[in-house]
Amino acid sequence: MSRQASGFRAWVLQRISAVYLGVYLVYLLGFIAIEPPQSFEAWRTWMAHPVVSFTLLLFFVSLFVHAWVGVRDVVLDYVKPYLLRVLVLSVFAFGLIGSGLWVAKVIFLAGQTV
């Protein structure tokens, strides 16, 4: 996070990601409710579709960006000791980046093997 733009930019990112998360979640829930894939293969075929894999990847990127801003807000409010703050933020940063890479791997592999 850059020191200068960390207020306004974080706020904008949180709002934009929230809109995408909201819209996409409605689509995802609708999809699962109306015609859920019946088998592992069907799931993989669905995820391998370029539009789905791209929008799904964007969904998780939005989710992690949104989560990062939220966690950072909580830490800024409640975690005062400097070292503890660095530690907590680092744990979440690594966790979110790791989760992001893992999600990317899952989505790309679904596309590769079909």
Add this chain to the structure above:
Amino acid sequence: MKFIVFRYNPDVDATLRMQEYEVAASRGMMLRDALMEIKRQDETFSFRHSCGEGVCGSDGVNVNGTNLLGCITRVSDLKEPVTVRPLPGRPVVRDLVVDMSQFYQQYRAVRPYLIRRDPLPEQEILQSPGERDQLDGLYECIMCGCCSTACPSFWWNPDKFHGPQALLQAWRFLADSRDQATDERLDALEGPYRLFRCHTIMNCVEVCPKHLNPTVAIGKIKELMLKKAI
């Protein structure tokens, strides 16, 4: 009526205590009148008050968990026993008197005065009625501190977060057609703390004795930032 009042005198007391008083409520009695009656019963009791009509903003106190002005609150509207505490989160000077220095520092930080780049005209700087209307709901703030001391974000970061009162005033000058320092003012609000610790909890709106809305003002500041950014 039974009043339970926060008492603490740092010169004498090791710790705070809650003291009970019995006050005979009269018709139309305001909380400030009750506090003055308590003061008559016990002259060691301290509290701030001045105008007695909701203009000076001196007698902000926390009553049954809500910040309000003693002078414009009828005791008949309060639930017994009436618990009176100082405004939350502020260092107690004595009894209901709190140290508002940080609150004033945050106010000072938003530069609450007109800044002009153009040479000043001979007479007043004119405004259209429409431009003047933009200041309604903003200029009426009496700085009683009820809002900022009800704000959890201000409790956690009173040294860094401006708080609802100062941010309402920041918007009051951003919204003023006569002010010419919009960019500077917006730049000064950047960073994760000064403006963006507001999480729209809206305690400020709920308690403001003047029925002002700092949350809307804060939203307008963010909107203006967005407009300037794209």
